[in-house]
Amino acid sequence: MGELDSQTVTRSVPFRAKSRILSLLGDQLIGKDHLAIFELVKNAYDADASVAKVSITGLLDVDPTICVQDDGEGMDVETIATKWLEIGSDHRKKQREAGHRTPRFGRLPLGEKGVGRIACYKLGRKIEVITRREGHAECRVVQNWDELMSSEYLAETQVDINQNKKPTVFGDDQTGTLIRISGLRKLEWSRGDIRNLCRAVTGICSPFEEEGHFVTVLEVPEHEDWLEDIPSASDLMEFAPWRFSFELNAGVFSWNYSFIPPPSLNKQMEGRMEGARDGRLLLPHETERKVTHDADLLEGIGSVSGEFVAYDGERKILNLYPQVRNLRNFLGNQAGIRVYRDGIRVYSYGEPGDDWLSLDLRRVQRPTERLSRNIVLGGVQLSLEGSTGLTEKTNREGFQENETFEKFRKTVLAIVEKFEMERVGDKRRLKILIDQQKEIFDVPVEKPLAELRRKIIDTGQAEELIPLLDKVESDYEEMKDILLRAGMAGINLSLVIHEVRRGVQALYDAIRAGVDAAELARNARELVRAFETISGLLQRGGSRTTAVRQLVRRMARRAICGRRFERHQVQVQYRLPEENSELVVYGAFDLLLGTLTNLVDNALYWLRVRFPDDDEDPRRRLFIGISDDFESGPALLVADNGPGFNADPYELSQPFVHKKPGGSGLGLYYASIAMQLCKGSVEFPDRRDVDVPEWADGAVVAMVFREERK
Numbered sequence: 001m002g003e004l005d006s007q008t009v010t011r012s013v014p015f016r017a018k019s020r021i022l023s024l025l026g027d028q029l030i031g032k033d034h035l036a037i038f039e040l041v042k043n044a045y046d047a048d049a050s051v052a053k054v055s056i057t058g059l060l061d062v063d064p065t066i067c068v069q070d071d072g073e074g075m076d077v078e079t080i081a082t083k084w085l086e087i088g089s090d091h092r093k094k095q096r097e098a099g100h101r102t103p104r105f106g107r108l109p110l111g112e113k114g115v116g117r118i119a120c121y122k123l124g125r126k127i128e129v130i131t132r133r134e135g136h137a138e139c140r141v142v143q144n145w146d147e148l149m150s151s152e153y154l155a156e157t158q159v160d161i162n163q164n165k166k167p168t169v170f171g172d173d174q175t176g177t178l179i180r181i182s183g184l185r186k187l188e189w190s191r192g193d194i195r196n197l198c199r200a201v202t203g204i205c206s207p208f209e210e211e212g213h214f215v216t217v218l219e220v221p222e223h224e225d226w227l228e229d230i231p232s233a234s235d236l237m238e239f240a241p242w243r244f245s246f247e248l249n250a251g252v253f254s255w256n257y258s259f260i261p262p263p264s265l266n267k268q269m270e271g272r273m274e275g276a277r278d279g280r281l282l283l284p285h286e287t288e289r290k291v292t293h294d295a296d297l298l299e300g301i302g303s304v305s306g307e308f309v310a311y312d313g314e315r316k317i318l319n320l321y322p323q324v325r326n327l328r329n330f331l332g333n334q335a336g337i338r339v340y341r342d343g344i345r346v347y348s349y350g351e352p353g354d355d356w357l358s359l360d361l362r363r364v365q366r367p368t369e370r371l372s373r374n375i376v377l378g379g380v381q382l383s384l385e386g387s388t389g390l391t392e393k394t395n396r397e398g399f400q401e402n403e404t405f406e407k408f409r410k411t412v413l414a415i416v417e418k419f420e421m422e423r424v425g426d427k428r429r430l431k432i433l434i435d436q437q438k439e440i441f442d443v444p445v446e447k448p449l450a451e452l453r454r455k456i457i458d459t460g461q462a463e464e465l466i467p468l469l470d471k472v473e474s475d476y477e478e479m480k481d482i483l484l485r486a487g488m489a490g491i492n493l494s495l496v497i498h499e500v501r502r503g504v505q506a507l508y509d510a511i512r513a514g515v516d517a518a519e520l521a522r523n524a525r526e527l528v529r530a531f532e533t534i535s536g537l538l539q540r541g542g543s544r545t546t547a548v549r550q551l552v553r554r555m556a557r558r559a560i561c562g563r564r565f566e567r568h569q570v571q572v573q574y575r576l577p578e579e580n581s582e583l584v585v586y587g588a589f590d591l592l593l594g595t596l597t598n599l600v601d602n603a604l605y606w607l608r609v610r611f612p613d614d615d616e617d618p619r620r621r622l623f624i625g626i627s628d629d630f631e632s633g634p635a636l637l638v639a640d641n642g643p644g645f646n647a648d649p650y651e652l653s654q655p656f657v658h659k660k661p662g663g664s665g666l667g668l669y670y671a672s673i674a675m676q677l678c679k680g681s682v683e684f685p686d687r688r689d690v691d692v693p694e695w696a697d698g699a700v701v702a703m704v705f706r707e708e709r710k
Contacts, residue, residue, distance in 0.1 A: 014155075016153050016154075016155060017153065017154045017155075018152060018153055018154070019148055019149050019151050019152060019153060019154050019156075019157060020149065021154065022087075022118060022121050022148065022154075033122070033123060033186055033197075034196060034197045034200040034201075035119075035200075035347060035348075035397075036119035036120075036122040036123050037054060037066065037068065037119070037123070037197065037200070037201065038200055038201070038204065038347065039117075039119040040052075040054075040068040040117075040119055040120070040179060041054065041068065041201060041204055041216055042110050042111065042204070042344065043111065043117070043177075044068065044070035044072055044177070045107065045110060045204075045214055045344055046072075046092060046102075046107070046109040046110055046111050047070060047072025047073050047074070047176075047177060048072050048073050048102035048103065048104045048105055048107060049070035049071050049072030049073075049176065049214065050071055050104075050105070050213055050214060050215065051070065051071055051214070051215045051216070051217065052068060052069070052070045052214070052215075052216050052217070053067075053068070053069050053070075053216075053217045053218075053219065054066070054067070054068050054197075054201050054216070054217065054218045054219070055067045055069075055218070055219040055220070055221070056189065056194070056197075056218075056219075056220050057220075057221055057222070058222075059189055059220065059222045059223060060222050062187070063182060063183070063184075063187075064182075064184055064187065064189065065180060065181065065182045065184070066123055066124065066180075066181045066182075066184065067178065067179065067180050067181070068178075068179045069169075069176065069177070069178040069179075070176050070177055071174070071175065071176040072175065072176055072177060073102070073104075073133060073134070073175055074131045074132045074133040074134070074136075074170065074175040074176050074177055075131040075133055075139065075177065076133040076136040076137075076139065077136075077139055077161050077163065079133065080129075080131070080139060080141060080161050081161065084117060084129070084141075085141075085159055087117075087118070087154075092109040092110075092111035093109075093111070095108070095109050096108045096109050096384070099385075105213045105214075107342065108342060108384045108385060110341070110342070110344055110384065120143075120179065120181055121145065122185075123181045123184060123185065123186075124145075124181035124182055124183045124184045124185060125144070125145035125146060125182075125183030125184075125185070126142070126143070126144050126145065126181070126182045126183040127141075127142070127143045127145075127179065127180070127181055128140070128141070128142050128143075128179070128180040128181075128182075129141040129142075129143075129177065129178070129179055129180075130168065130169045130170070130177070130178045130180075131170075131176070131177040131178070132167060132169075132170035132174065132175050132176065133175055134173070134175050137163040137164060137165070137167075138163070138164040138167040138168065138169065138170050139161055139162065139163055139164070140161075140162045140163075140164055140168075141159060141160070141161050141162070142160070143159055145183065191223070191226045194218075194220055194223065194226050194227070195226060195227070195230060196333075197218060198218045198227055198230055199230070199333060199334065201216050201217075201218045202216055202217075202218060203233075203334075203338075203345060204216050204344060204345050205340075205343055205344065205345070206338070206340045206343060206345070206379040206381065207233035207234050207237065207377075207379070208237075208306065208307040208379045209343060209379075209381075214343070214344075229326075233330070233334060233377070237309050237377065239311075239321045239322065239327065240260075240309035240310060240311055240377075241259060241260050241261065241262065241310070241311065241312065241426075241430070242257075242258070242259055242308075242309065242310040242311075242419075242423050242426070242427075243256075243257070243258045243260075243307070243308070243309050243310075244256070244257050244258075244307065244308045244309075244310075244418075244419040244422065244423075245305075245306070245307040245308075246304075246305060246306060246307070246415055246418075247303065247304075247305040248281055248293065248298070248303065248304045248305070248411065248415070249298075249303040249304075249305075250295045250298065250303075251280070251281075251292075251293055251294040251295040251297075251298070252278050252279070252280075253276075253279050253280055253281035253293065254275075254276065254277045254278060254279065255275055255276060255279075255415075255418065256273070256274075256275035257272075257273065257274045257275060257419070257422040257423075258271065258272070258273045258274075259271050259272045259273075259423070259426040261430065262317070262320035262321060263320070263321075263322075264320050265320065265430075265433065268433060269429060269430070269433055272426055274422060280292040280293065280609060280612075281293035281411075281414055281415065281418065282414065282417075282418065282609060282659075282660065282661045283410070283414050283661060284410065284413060284414060284417065284661045284662050290612070290613060291605065291608045291609055291612070291613070292608070292609055292612050293411065293414060294612065294614065297407050297410075297411060298407075298411070299389065299404075299407075300387070300388055300389020300390065300404040300407075301382070301386070301387055301389060301390065301404060301407065301408050301411070302382060302383045302385070302386020302387045302388075303382075303383060303386060304380060304381070304382060304408075304411060304412070304415075305380075305381045306340075306378060306379045306380040306381045306415075307378065307379055308337070308376055308377070308378040308379075308416070308419055309376070309377050309378070310371055310375055310376045310377075310419070310423065311327070311331065311375045311376075312375065312427065312430070313331075313372070313374065313375045314431075316434055317430065317431075317434060331374055331375065331377075332352075332374070333352065334377060335350075335373060335374045335375065335376060335377055336349070336350030336351065336352070336354065336355075336373050336376070336377070336378070337349065337350050337356075337357060337359075337373075337376065337377075337378035337379075337380060337412070337416070338350030338378065338379050338380070339379075339380050339382065340379055340380065340381050340382065341381075341382045341383070341384045341387060342382075342383065342384040343381070346392065346398065346399070347397060347398070348397045348398060349398060350378075355373050356398070356409065357373075357409065357412060357413055357416065359371055359372055359373045359376070359416070360372050360373050368424070368427075368428075369420055369421075369424045370420055371416065371419070371420055371423075376416075378416075380412055389402075389404030389405075390404055390405060390408060414661060417661045417662075418661075421658060421659050421660075421661075424657060425651065425654070425657050428654075428657075544586070544587060544588045544589070545584050545585065545586060545587070546584065546585055546586075546587050546588070546589045546592050547582050547583070547584050548576065548577070548582075548583045548584070548585060548626065548634075548636060548705075549576050549577060549582055549583070550589075551589065551592055551593060551596060551636075552574065552576060552596070552624055552636070554589075554593055555593060555596050555597055555600060556572070564604055565604075565622075568604060568607070568608060568613075568618070568620060569618050569620060570604065570607060570620045570621065570622050571620065571621045571622070572621075572622045572623075572624065573621065573622070573623045573624075573625070573693065574623075574624050574625060575623070575624075575625025575626060576624075576625065576626060577626060583626060583634060585633075585634070585678075585680070585705035585706065586678055586679055586680070586705065586706045587675075587677075587678030587679070587680065587705070588678070591674050591677065591678060592674070592678060592703070594670065594674060595670070595671045595674045595675060595682075595703060596636070596638070596703065598667045598668070598670055598671050599638045599671060599701050599703070600622070600624075600638060601667065602660075602667060602668070602699075603622055603638055603640040603642065603698075603699065604622075605660060606640065606642035606643055606698065606699065607620040607621075607622070607640055607641070607642045607698075608620070609642065609643055610641070610642045610643045610698070611642075619641070620640075620641070620642075621640065621641045621693075621695055621696070622638070622639075622640050623637065623638070623639040623640070623692055623693055623696050624636070624637070624638055625637055625692075627690050627691060627702065629685070629689065629690045629691060630683070630685075630702065630704050632681070632704055632706075633680070633704055633705050633706050634704075634705055635683070635702040635703060635704040635705065636702070636703040636705070637690060637692060637700060637701070637702050637703075638700075638701045638702075638703075639687065639692045639693075639696040639698070639699065639700040639701075640696060640698040640699055641695050641696055641697055641698050642698035642699060643698060644697070644698045644699050645684070645699055646659050647659055649668070649684040649699075649701075650684065652668050653668040653669055653671075653672045653682065654669060668682070671701075671703075675703060675704070678705070678706075679706045680703065680704050680705045680706055681704045682701065682702070682703060682704070683701075683702040683704050684699075684700065684701060684702070685700055685702055686700075687700045690702070
């Protein structure tokens with residue numbers, strides 16, 4: 001900077017804050033009374049306390065009082081003067097960054113902004129602090145709000161720190177802090193207010209963890225009956241039919257799942273337990289085009305662990321459990337997925353009305369598979385030391401919504417989806433037993449074409465492609481109407497939706513890859529042909545034949561498959577009949593093409609699971625070839641060197657059962673039905689029973705045909 005002009009007059013003045021800043025901060029940084037009390041309880045945790053007791057007295061009088069008392073390290077005169085009375089003090093933050101843990105329980109401090117004590121001013125006008133540190137006299141500080149506000153500026157206020165010659169609260173070498181707040185701004189506390197406060201205070205620690213070194217208690221002497229029948233979370237969680245625990249660390253995913261039928265049905269159906277160690281977490285399709293979680297996605301987050309329990313909200317199932325009334329109330333007030341750091345809750349995740357994972361919206365889209373917020377209780381555990389990229393908002397209502405938080409949210413959603421995929425088969429079995437029906441299908445009728453229409457317009461090729469899309473939409477609506485009027489909406493309509501989605505995805509990929517107009521038109525025509533495939537599912541009449549070599553060639557030549565082989569570095573090995581000895585089988589060409597494409601789609605996905613995209617040499621390989629190893633006829637094998645089936649493949653052939661995030665659970669079912677209509681079958685042979693290359697140690701699927709002629 002240049003020198004100031006000689007005629008410039010400079011005046012240096014202090015930067016001052018008016019006393020009313022305390023009121024503004026108290027009202028705007030902390031929105032609710034129970035959050036203000038929660039902040040004081042967190043202060044007790046940071047003070048290395050083993051217990052924090054909250055009591056509300058005088059509810060029958062005109063001047064109730066809130067007390068928060070702990071047995072922590074307490075404060076001396078110097079600490080009160082330089083830390084408690086210093087707004088914005090960063091001593092806790094410095095402690096955490098330096099890795100200084102508390103001497104008694106080895107805790108890193110949660111506080112970092114130095115504004116938590118303003119919670120006192122949110123609650124009342126008079127604050128009395130009595131505290132004692134080891135080796136020091138008991139101290140007493142009284143702050144009167146009205147007196148503070150009588151001074152215009154904070155710098156003009158004075159606070160007296162008194163040292164009691166004889167302890168009044170912490171005698172016999174006891175240490176700790178008592179905060180007594182009177183002149184409450186909220187004078188009337190209802191039964192509902194107190195019960196909500198109880199849930200907030202006692203819910204500071206995760207119900208999934210064993211009782212540790214920090215316990216919170218709420219006492220309301222004049223209304224003890226208000227707290228009598230609040231069931232503990234641990235008591236009611238034992239009735240949950242579905243449980244899921246997990247740990248994700250440096251991209252390695254371990255999990256355990258269990259299903260326990262209702263007590264009255266344990267003789268009619270079996271429970272189930274599954275689990276895996278040192279596996280990979282599969283990601284939703286939209287996550288950075290990766291299919292598996294890796295260490296990069298945990299940067300700034302650290303390890304993630306926790307547990308979920310889920311119930312069934314259907315009345316006839318919920319009524320099978322004891323304490324059903326308490327269970328309904330419990331779910332209404334406690335359901336949701338909460339977040340904890342070093343075992344202490346981060347508000348307001350999991351509060352009623354907070355759907356930070358959009359679980360309810362996801363369930364509307366696929367109600368039979370997905371969990372809604374009001375039937376799941378979860379705890380996600382983070383390490384305070386490892387989650388440096390997650391910073392709590394100053395208003396104490398969650399993390400700042402930055403890039404790291406979005407990665408954390410997607411990670412938790414991927415874990416939830418794994419739980420849902422394990423749960424869906426057991427839920428179907430339970431409903432079949434309860435409803436005494438053979439099968440139950442509840443599939444939303446969706447129209448996934450509007451967004452694609454906008455995407456096509458953006459390409460500048462709407463004139464050629466929009467008419468094809470119009471035909472797709474028209475055919476879709478016509479077929480939907482026919483199925484609904486014929487009473488065939490269930491699984492048949494689901495298959496229509498499945499094929500439309502697959503065709504739409506092919507067009508999306510082609511547009512994203514920037515292919516030319518001719519290829520886009522071919523993809524659009526393939527989508528139109530999908531309805532001929534569906535027609536084959538619904539019309540059994542007519543004898544048709546298909547040449548297997550031509551079938552495989554069409555699949556490999558299709559823009560979507562050929563491009564994916566190249567993009568994902570998949571080496572494909574074919575073993576097909578010679579040109580002069582073509583194998584011709586029974587079945588409609590488009591029907592069989594849809595079946596083969598489904599099988600190849602699945603193989604490509606699972607190859608990326610075993611060999612992630614960031615591998616320098618992914619070593620992905622796919623085999624497609626003819627086999628004569630089946631007594632019923634020739635077969636077309638699709639084999640790979642992926643991870644293989646992670647469940648019984650015949651179970652995966654059932655509708656809506658899948659292990660792929662975002663999957664419909666209809667791919668293998670579609671293949672099975674299509675092959676039946678072609679008088680064939682889909683089989684899952686042991687790789688040792690068929691002639692496949694040595695490297696094909698993953699999944700093996702066979703399309704077994706009835707041979708027509710050679």
